[in-house]
Amino acid sequence: MSVLVDRGTRVVVQGITGHQGTVHTRQMREFGTQVVAGVTPGKGGTRVEEVPVFDSVRDAVSATGANASCIFVPAPFAKDALLEAVDAGIRLAVIVTEHIPFHDMLVMYHYARERGTRIIGPNCPGIASPGGSKVGIIPNVVFRPGRVGVISRSGTLTYEIVNGIKEHGLGQSTCIGLGGDPVVGTSFVDALPLFESDPDTDLLVLVGEIGGTAEEEAAEYIRRSFSKPVVAYIAGRSAPPGKRMGHAGAIISRGKGTADSKVAALEGAGARVARFPYEVPLMVAELAAARVRA
Amino acid sequence: MVKLPEWRGKDVFRKYGLPTPKGQVVKSADEVEGAIRSGAVPLPCVVKAQVLAGGRGKGGAVRFANTVEEARAATTAILGLEFKGERVREVLLEEKLSIGRELYLALALDRTARQPILMTSSSGGVEIESVADDAIDRQPIHPFPGLVAYQRRRAARSLRLDGDLAKQLDRLLGSLWKAWEGEDAELVEINPLGVVGDRLVALDAKVIVEDDAAFRHPEYAEVRDDRTPLEEIAREEEIAFVQLDGTIGVIANGAGLTMATLDVLKELGGDPGVFLDLGGTDDPKKVAQAFLLMAKAKPRAVFLNIFGGVTRCDTVAKGLIEAREAIPEGERFPLVARIRGNREKEGVELLRGAGVTSVPDLRASAEAVIAAAGARR
Numbered sequence: 001m002s003v004l005v006d007r008g009t010r011v012v013v014q015g016i017t018g019h020q021g022t023v024h025t026r027q028m029r030e031f032g033t034q035v036v037a038g039v040t041p042g043k044g045g046t047r048v049e050e051v052p053v054f055d056s057v058r059d060a061v062s063a064t065g066a067n068a069s070c071i072f073v074p075a076p077f078a079k080d081a082l083l084e085a086v087d088a089g090i091r092l093a094v095i096v097t098e099h100i101p102f103h104d105m106l107v108m109y110h111y112a113r114e115r116g117t118r119i120i121g122p123n124c125p126g127i128a129s130p131g132g133s134k135v136g137i138i139p140n141v142v143f144r145p146g147r148v149g150v151i152s153r154s155g156t157l158t159y160e161i162v163n164g165i166k167e168h169g170l171g172q173s174t175c176i177g178l179g180g181d182p183v184v185g186t187s188f189v190d191a192l193p194l195f196e197s198d199p200d201t202d203l204l205v206l207v208g209e210i211g212g213t214a215e216e217e218a219a220e221y222i223r224r225s226f227s228k229p230v231v232a233y234i235a236g237r238s239a240p241p242g243k244r245m246g247h248a249g250a251i252i253s254r255g256k257g258t259a260d261s262k263v264a265a266l267e268g269a270g271a272r273v274a275r276f277p278y279e280v281p282l283m284v285a286e287l288a289a290a291r292v293r294a
Numbered sequence: 295m296v297k298l299p300e301w302r303g304k305d306v307f308r309k310y311g312l313p314t315p316k317g318q319v320v321k322s323a324d325e326v327e328g329a330i331r332s333g334a335v336p337l338p339c340v341v342k343a344q345v346l347a348g349g350r351g352k353g354g355a356v357r358f359a360n361t362v363e364e365a366r367a368a369t370t371a372i373l374g375l376e377f378k379g380e381r382v383r384e385v386l387l388e389e390k391l392s393i394g395r396e397l398y399l400a401l402a403l404d405r406t407a408r409q410p411i412l413m414t415s416s417s418g419g420v421e422i423e424s425v426a427d428d429a430i431d432r433q434p435i436h437p438f439p440g441l442v443a444y445q446r447r448r449a450a451r452s453l454r455l456d457g458d459l460a461k462q463l464d465r466l467l468g469s470l471w472k473a474w475e476g477e478d479a480e481l482v483e484i485n486p487l488g489v490v491g492d493r494l495v496a497l498d499a500k501v502i503v504e505d506d507a508a509f510r511h512p513e514y515a516e517v518r519d520d521r522t523p524l525e526e527i528a529r530e531e532e533i534a535f536v537q538l539d540g541t542i543g544v545i546a547n548g549a550g551l552t553m554a555t556l557d558v559l560k561e562l563g564g565d566p567g568v569f570l571d572l573g574g575t576d577d578p579k580k581v582a583q584a585f586l587l588m589a590k591a592k593p594r595a596v597f598l599n600i601f602g603g604v605t606r607c608d609t610v611a612k613g614l615i616e617a618r619e620a621i622p623e624g625e626r627f628p629l630v631a632r633i634r635g636n637r638e639k640e641g642v643e644l645l646r647g648a649g650v651t652s653v654p655d656l657r658a659s660a661e662a663v664i665a666a667a668g669a670r671r
Binding site: 110139158207217238 | 403405406408409410436437438475478480504506507509510546547548549550551553554556557558559560561566574601602603604634635636655656657
């Protein structure tokens, strides 16, 4: 058991013939992922990294039984790529592409949701379950099978922290990089119940950052319905008040969105909040040891 | 995020059929007479500084004029102003209307609901942050049907508009929704929406358009945001670069790691001065560009913190070495590196060859750069 992906996950890579698509197809295969197909319109019939390429997601699904997609398609065409995946029956779409306009993402999110497809991302490193499957771009070397779940809004910072967990002799059950965009397919609150019900996860690491209120909402969920220990880190404590907020944005989030508000909410919910990123693995190791003793 | 100046926001409003006052923007007092004589600006008129900061009324950046001479004098006075750190380069002259009620109307993004939200309040004309929560009506809007008729009726009730004014609002909201979608806006705000006799008029316009949709909007390419000149160069080179007040420059990869690096420096008593996120690149040319840009910001010391996943440590190191050679002798800065992950050994070797030691421990490397900058407090 793991969260959202396992050995049965059959991945189609949309945009497989691009540089990123090709590199990460190779790395996903090295991780152990079943990459069964690629799609690039006009390049059907060729192969990339031994993977057959199709002209459409529909063709790829009917020939290979793909059930998940990893999207590398450039931003102006990403909306179309996702809608195509949804209509072809793909249940999990990981969108790595960055700089997708949020107006496009609003349409993508609601379209996918109403048809039962889960989106992770956009602008995200994806999801990986060591010993199982990886859909996305998280470097293989940071992983080791284990019982720590990780959800994060960052990319590289996640690699750093996940790697730290490995260096402390522990491993991960599933790691999800949610992406840093204002509109994401899966938020902390969407991901938390998956880890709560995952028997392979003993404790959870949550890596947040300033802006928006996703961490405050996560804290509320943790307080009410999450039974496993949580270690959190919030990036951006030293950032000056953002230029990003227009008046209307400021009133939606009134008084929230700062690092202080997020740290207070998470501590109030019983999470241990690290002051430094390198404290996260130490706290995780302590909690894991306490669990073994108990 | 690109904030449009008021006059440009009003151009957008007119494009979608939203009612605005008659007016014209000028860049010098010499243009004032022509604008009035041509009938583009009826008298008496309002003279408004075109700056992005709010609170213009109280700050002397909005004046009234009854004659051409007064309008000229007001324009001259306002063009000389520096308003909240921003030089006034443009002035909007508009007909002066006699305003009854002032209302508030906006479309914004609700990130949690992943929906646009329509906000209305009958307490317009003041900064919306100062309006009580329960005096603002919020309606989430589903992106597929868009802003539908019953929601427009509810908005009219919340603004206490009826009869023909309610009908005008209905049309106006239809246009506002089209502007929101058509311009890829992050925010369209009308504050105040004035009741002028039997008409509704958008007396101010705040439009923020999204950077990521720039490929659909070449017309906004030249609208500059409130960036410093170096930040502007960074934008052209697609490097994420933010200038702060401190003395230590940080170059890292990924926004989260860069922010976390700044946090660590600050917590340990350092004073971070530049945020430079290389993103996913490991192109040595781009790394070199980033270093040259950093040198222009004149930091006292620089901290390079790279975690190579896809990014290769050895190519980052190559770029760094190339850049250091290109920086003139007098502008060189002490450098502390921490490069980890993909091809770490090769990268560390290359740096050692160039006389730079990579310190693998984050705390130790942060302390080293703080010492190098002499910024310990």
